[in-house]
Amino acid sequence: MPKVKAKRQSVSLDMTAMCDVAFLLLTFFMLTAKFKPEEAVTIVPPSSISEKTISGEKGILTISVSPEGGIFLGTDDKAAKDYMLERMANRLSVPVSAEMKKNYDASEIVGYPAGAMRQVLSVKPSDAKAKGYLKGIPCDSANNELFLWVSYAKISNPGLKVAIKGDANSNYKVFNQVVGTLQEQNINTFQLVTSPEGRPQ
Secondary structure, three states, rough: OOOOOOOOOOOOOOOOOHHHHHHHHHHHHHHHHOOOOOOOOOOOOOOOOOOOOOOOOOEEEEEEEEEOOOOEEEEEOOOHHHHHHHHHHHHHHOOOOOOHHHHHHHOEEEEEOHHHHHHHOOOOEEEEEEEOOOOOEOOOOOOHHHHHHHHHHHHHHHEEEEEEEEOOOOOHHHHHHHHHHHHHOOOOOEEEEOOOOOOOO
C-alpha cells in the first residue's frame, strides 16, 4: 500500500520583530555617532607608495605644516595635551578658566602664538578659525614656541611618537625649521604623513 504524503504547507515568518530591531539599531547609531569636526586647516599631503599607516596607532604627536607655512600641533594623548596647556599657561601667567579649558579640549590642534592664548581660548574653536586667530605656532630662530609645545608634550609622555604632516605645496624652509626643532630635542625618529598611491606596475 503506498504511503500517504503529508500536504506541504508554506512557512510564514513574522518579520515585525526584525524590523523593530533594525530600526532600534539604526536609531542607536544615529544618536551616539560623533561627527568629525571641521578641520582647522586643510592639508593635502604628498602621495607615496608606503603601506605603513598610523591611523590605528595611539600616542601620536602630529605637527602639520599648511600651504601658507603655518605650523599646527595636535595629539591624541589627553594627558599630554592637558600638560601642554598647563605649562604654557603658567609660563605666560594666563589663568585658564573652565570655559577656556572646554574650548581647548574641543579643539583638535594648537595653532597660534602663545601671546594669543587668552584671546583664542576665550572663543569656540570654530569662531577662532572664522576670526583668523589660527595663524600657526612661531618656529624661527627669534621665537621658537614649537620647541616649548613639543618639549612639554614629551615631558608628559616620553614615549610619544612624532609625525609630520606637510602639504604638498608647503614651504621647504618651514618644514626644515620643524625638523631642526625636533633634532634640537634629540628627536631624530619621526614619521612623514603621506596620502596613498598605487604601486607602479
